[in-house]
Amino acid sequence: MEIQPISFDIPGIMACQQNRYPMLFIDRVTECVPLKYAKGFKLFTYNEWYFHGYETASPKVWNVVQIEAMSQMFLMTFLSEEKFRGLVAMSNRFDKVQFFRKIIPGERLDLEATLESFGRGVARGKVKGEVNGVLTCSMECTIVIPEFFADFKQSLANNTASKVVSNITAGNVINFGIENVKECLLNKYPWLLLDGATEIQPGKFVKAIKNFTYNEHYFPAHFPGSPSVPGFIQIECCMQSFLLTFLSLDQYKRRETADRLLNNVHLRRKIVPGDxxxxxASLDSFSRGIARGRVESYVNGEQAISLEVTAVVVDELEKFRPKLKG
Incomplete structure (x- = not known):
């Protein structure tokens, strides 16, 4: 017998997953077959809090917000199943995360998530997003339900229990505080997610820190009974530390950037208030406005999130685009 798709409005979505304002990034699930696929959309308005956290004349939807919107639509592929509704799910890995165009206020991101496998509390699949029928973002993801994957936290601890020595060689140990960071990045509250750098060698590497206190605006919503740092916030922290590797160079300070590709994004442990x-962050190459590198992060010496990244300095890249002949 053919299964009839179901749909969810905001109350229905909140009955399935625990994301709440200001961390809920899908507005409607228009079509869903539990344990198979989910389709829906996210509308963007200038009143969104993150539009005001980056100093530019052209506001855009942050790429990590797109990642979170894709993740939440993917959650609906399995949390829409009656027996799983309302359970906590945790991001574990993202691959081939690509961004193809800028999203601006007033646009609608149509999302389609496909569940490729689901067993022992581990869900794997793909998500893509389109604006006006044009591919805008896509990724492969792995998300777990810890309640059904009881060994999740322990397995992560076993894999990362020993202290990890950074392969970044010692550089300039300095007092590079929040005012110095603001001289380099266009980010501002509530979208500036670095507290400073303890070591920095512009054009090569950065060792940066971010303190998490319960006063952060997202903890009450993520989640009321067990506060933790959302995965997309962890990714953005790492992205900002990577940007600092080249935006700390005098000629690139406060230049506008854009993420193009994220690979091998691993979220290895839960991060909580007090961590x-x-x-x-290492800059492996930087040429013609294209920066490639990686970030590894730690909490109390244990591996946390890591990723590989390609980002661009927007106006620098434009200089090298082929010019169309009139």
Missing amino acids: TLEMH
Whole structure:
């Protein structure tokens, strides 16, 4: 017998997953077959809190917000199943995360998530997003339900229990505080997610820190009974530390950037209020406005999130685009 798709409005979505304002990034699930697929959309308005956290004349939807919107639509592929509704799910890994165009206020991101496998509390699949029928973002993801994957936290601890020595060589140990960071990045509250750098060698590497206190605006919503740092916030912390590797160069300070590709994004442990995330960002190459590198991060010496990244300096890249002949 053919299964009839179901739909969810905001109350229905909140009955399935625990994300709440200001961390809920899907507005409607228009079509869903539990344990198979989910389709829906997210509308963007200038009143969104993150539009005001980056100093530019052209506001855009942050790429990590797109990641979170895709993740939440993917959650609906399995949390829409009656027996799983309302359970906590945790991001574990993202691959081939790509961004193809800028999203601006007034646009609608149509999302389609496909569940490729689901067993022992581990869900794997793909998500893509389109604006006006044009592919805008896509990724592969792995998300777990810890309640059904009882060994999740323990397995992570076993894999990362020993202290990890950074492969970044010692550089300039300095007092590079929040005012110095603001001289380099366009980010501002509530979207500036670095507290400073303990080591920095512009054009090569940065060792940055972010302290997490319960006063952060997202903890009450993520989640009321067990506060933790959302995965997309962890990714953004690492992205900002990576940007600092080249935006700390005098000629690139406060230049506008855009993420293009994220790979091998691993979220290895839960980060909670009272933790300090230490990020080690390396710039592997930087040419014609294209920066490639990686970030490894630690909490109390244990591996936390890590990723590989390609980002661009927007106006620098434009200089090298082929010019169309009139």
